Amino acid sequence: MRARLLIQRGAPGEAPREEEFALEFEPGESVLDGLRRLRVEQDATLAFRYACLNANACKECMMLLDGRVIYACTARLEAREMRLAPLGNKALLRDLATEIAPPDERLG
């Protein structure tokens, strides 16, 4: 099966651009599985957050899928166009990664 991922990219202050990636997948794979494989197979510079991969324990992998907040590690890849964007209510770091650390645990 093949998903078409439309991924919003860019750093703060840049005009966000959407890049399209085609990704073969097996049923049952998560969006995070797909993003990690994209880095290995196509573009290692893609930025997104995650730590625990499967346990759904770190809660780092939140992003928008078709405008709705998801955990990338629990949302499944589907054989369709899937639009991924960073959380809208958090400061952007880069691409899909946003500033989600509690304010008193940041540097500065």
Next chain:
Amino acid sequence: MYAAIEAARHGAGRVLLLDRSLIGRGGATVMAQMTVAASVGPGDTPGFHLADTLAAGRGLCDEALSALLCEEGRDCILEMDAWKVGWARAGNGFAQVQAPGHDRPRCVYVDFLNTGPAVSRTLRAQVQRVGDAIRRVGELAVTDLVVQGGEVTGAVALDVARGGVVTIAAGATIIATGGLTRLYARNSASANMSGDGYALALRAGARLMDMEFVQFFPIGHLAPRLVGMDPIMWDPFRYKLGGRLLNAAGEEFTERWGGGVEAGGYTVTRDLATYAITKEVEAGRGSPHGGAWLSFSHLPAATLRAAFGPVIDKLAANGIDLTRDAVEVSPIAHYHMGGVRVDTRMRTGVPRLLAAGEAVGGANGANRLSGNAITEAFAFGRVAGREAARIAAAGAPRGFDAGSATALLSSSGPARNTAALVARLQAVMARDVGPFRTASGLARAASVLAELRAELGEAPPGAPGAAHDLARLDWLDLR
């Protein structure tokens, strides 16, 4: 977090708690779903726990560290209880399950599969209660320790969120970076468990021990694909319900390989079960994806639900009904028994440098007893915190000069796909440096590592200063 709390309790007024990820969410602790071993039951003693730990370790434990784990660990479990972690209760005491290798029910837990999150939350609350003495800063990946005049005087870190370089002067430094199982293709690790602490310790002049003792968790989930479930999830199922480990012909097989008969129980230790599954697959009797079947289909639906309530619904959402379906499991890299060599005060031998938790080697010998790892993290963290406070109070280092340690983080190298290099490393580690190793396999792995080393070059790819730059972070991990 335990180390930071203890250091502050022992008078350290400026404790810095750093993590390359979010505080308390980046490592193995928050992912632990299962149980924590401590002799808190009626009639149990640290001595009985120690005897089981030494037996499981196959005679290769550092016995003084094992004893510390069992004694100090017991106190920590009780302290965590006082801090309201919520260990499950039965009657007047703790609910305790009997994990393989323990002579009695000794493992406390927080329902349902909630041990790690509860532990993290509790420690975090205590860290916050301490107040200003502990400063928490996440998203700082320590890349080098600073060594001056033979002592560790601080560290250099990458500010992952912003891409900057940070230097930290410290009177005492504790490496509590967890294990290295991310080095393997199939693992239960988070993204932050690549063995950073071992590299930091080694470069600073500390000694490592037992690095070949990686624990493979025998029944890591293999198929069908599940989302939102950790691959070690079947362990708690087996604790509570036993279950049956079967080959392609539907036979129980652990006895054939020296593991004893399980007969619906859960008694074979991790090393022997890993051996049995690997051998059964080699003999051509594995499951379709190259593992073993794990079945709970002999149990009534009501029993499954009583034991795992909401988890049964999560499985249903993945299309799995355990009264009907068996799942496939196989060994995955799970824990590292080896690590930094320390004494019973967590001193590494390099002045001002301590280590704690899974980063420490020796307490579990060649095979860790289930439930001992969280106990170890608590106990060694507490001891290291105390010692760090003592060292810092005894006097600050003469000065701090990060010197050339920052140069690497400011350098720019050619673009390269470091994610693909990580994948190659994981593949070669899985193939040739797994639970069963041969001289020729290790030689082949060494030559692949040399190739990867050469491809890596001398500087991280791209320019410094980019926010959340995973390509550079992968490069630093690979280094």
